[in-house]
Amino acid sequence: MANRFRVTSLHITKIIKNVTIISVILLSFFLVLFSKTDYFLINSIKNISSGFINPITRIVAAPLNAMSNLVNQYDQFRNLKFENKILQEEIIRLKKWQTLAIQNSRENKVLKKLLNATNNNLKLVKTASLINRNDALFSKIININAGFQDNIKNNMSAINERGLVGKVIETTPNNSRILLLSDPNLSVSVKTISDGIFSIVTGAGDSKHLISTFIKDNKMPKIGDIVVTSGTAQIFPVDLLVGKISKIEKDRFYILPFVDFNSIDYVQIVISE
Amino acid sequence: MYLSRVFTPYVLFNIILFFSFSIAVNSYYHIQYINIIFYIFFHLTFVYFLFYHYHYSQFILGFIYGTLLDIFLINEIGSHLLTILFIILIYAQLKKLLLLLTSLQISITIFCLVNIILIIELLYALIFNGIYFNFNQIIYYFIISFFLFIPSLFLFNKIDN
Numbered sequence: 001m002a003n004r005f006r007v008t009s010l011h012i013t014k015i016i017k018n019v020t021i022i023s024v025i026l027l028s029f030f031l032v033l034f035s036k037t038d039y040f041l042i043n044s045i046k047n048i049s050s051g052f053i054n055p056i057t058r059i060v061a062a063p064l065n066a067m068s069n070l071v072n073q074y075d076q077f078r079n080l081k082f083e084n085k086i087l088q089e090e091i092i093r094l095k096k097w098q099t100l101a102i103q104n105s106r107e108n109k110v111l112k113k114l115l116n117a118t119n120n121n122l123k124l125v126k127t128a129s130l131i132n133r134n135d136a137l138f139s140k141i142i143n144i145n146a147g148f149q150d151n152i153k154n155n156m157s158a159i160n161e162r163g164l165v166g167k168v169i170e171t172t173p174n175n176s177r178i179l180l181l182s183d184p185n186l187s188v189s190v191k192t193i194s195d196g197i198f199s200i201v202t203g204a205g206d207s208k209h210l211i212s213t214f215i216k217d218n219k220m221p222k223i224g225d226i227v228v229t230s231g232t233a234q235i236f237p238v239d240l241l242v243g244k245i246s247k248i249e250k251d252r253f254y255i256l257p258f259v260d261f262n263s264i265d266y267v268q269i270v271i272s273e
Numbered sequence: 274m275y276l277s278r279v280f281t282p283y284v285l286f287n288i289i290l291f292f293s294f295s296i297a298v299n300s301y302y303h304i305q306y307i308n309i310i311f312y313i314f315f316h317l318t319f320v321y322f323l324f325y326h327y328h329y330s331q332f333i334l335g336f337i338y339g340t341l342l343d344i345f346l347i348n349e350i351g352s353h354l355l356t357i358l359f360i361i362l363i364y365a366q367l368k369k370l371l372l373l374l375t376s377l378q379i380s381i382t383i384f385c386l387v388n389i390i391l392i393i394e395l396l397y398a399l400i401f402n403g404i405y406f407n408f409n410q411i412i413y414y415f416i417i418s419f420f421l422f423i424p425s426l427f428l429f430n431k432i433d434n
Contacts, residue, residue: 017329045344060291134300
């Protein structure tokens with residue numbers, strides 16, 4: 001009797017084991033398949049991961065975060081004197097620019113009224129701060145502390161004081177994920193300010209530069225030209241600062257973004273007004 | 274006595290896995306390479322855990338961690354999930370052969386397997402997700418895993434004992 005019971009329970013364990021293994025493997029293949037086709041299921045899984053697992057990982061990694069802040073503070077303290085000198089010089093330079101900007105802004109308003117031009121100003125949806133970043137390995141993604149409860153939707157643009165940061169790729173009630181401009185999977189349609197040369201750029205893969213993947217009419221810009229969003233793809237608003245042309249090769253060019261992706265603290269989510 | 278009964282090697286390895294996973298998915302700009310180190314350490318721990326504490330529940334663990342790593346690091350499911358499950362499946366099939374190896378041979382197998390997993394993940398991400406990598410990245414992975422390997426094995430042995 002006892003032997004028969006042992007044999008039966010061994011059989012049940014083996015069945016449970018086999019069923020678990022087969023279900024996990026099947027589920028994995030379905031997930032991989034659905035990640036390319038079914039956006040609802042995959043988005044739900046991503047939302048659960050971002051909403052529940054992400055906060056837990058942040059708590060677990062809190063000591064390291066504190067250490068990182070400490071290293072940052074030490075670095076800042078060490079460079080205090082040097083930075084102060086640079087900032088003083090920058091204040092003098094900016095004061096000159098401020099006077100010019102005020103004059104230009106007045107002129108601009110008057111000219112717009114005269115031309116009856118439409119306004120292409122940006123509408124601020126939300127200013128949010130960075131929670132954590134996942135940009136060291138694989139994709140260049142950051143997480144911010146505002147989600148669809150703050151009216152943030154997918155494909156909205158993220159900017160900071162220096163220019164375009166990226167676009168929203170996923171939103172949960174209180175958090176959003178932003179794909180940075182430096183990611184090779186994010187394409188942006190841009191134009192140069194001086195010549196109006198239209199092109200499409202993506203991240204170059206080195207986390208520092210953007211590279212052109214298409215140039216309209218094969219016109220090449222000059223080194224130092226400032227590049228802004230063209231707004232033609234209707235994902236990014238027009239005239240957001242992107243970067244400066246830093247290198248030109250035979251049939252492509254490189255852009256050095258204005259945004260320092262390593263020191264993003266706050267971003268603004270904007271849409272065209 | 275009570276603690277040693279609660280914190281069995283199985284529980285401790287799971288704690289290590291979750292801790293290294295948490296650090297691997299959070300980037301720290303001011304402490305360079307820290308999440309690459311923990312990313313590799315996570316793989317090392319997983320492979321060691323698989324070799325010395327194999328249980329079919331590791332398919333579920335592999336499924337969870339693989340999916341989460343994919344979502345957090347790539348935003349597309351596939352690379353880590355399939356690689357981890359593939360490695361567990363291969364191990365489950367070959368474990369009888371691996372039992373014949375000496376401890377040194379198993380250690381070398383673990384080291385090689387970790388590097389193979391890392392390269393497969395990079396290749397999968399390149400082919401199916403368009404995430405580029407360069408040769409330097411593979412060299413980094415190799416060097417970091419080389420330096421992490423012996424201290425990690427020492428730690429894992431301590432846990433096992």
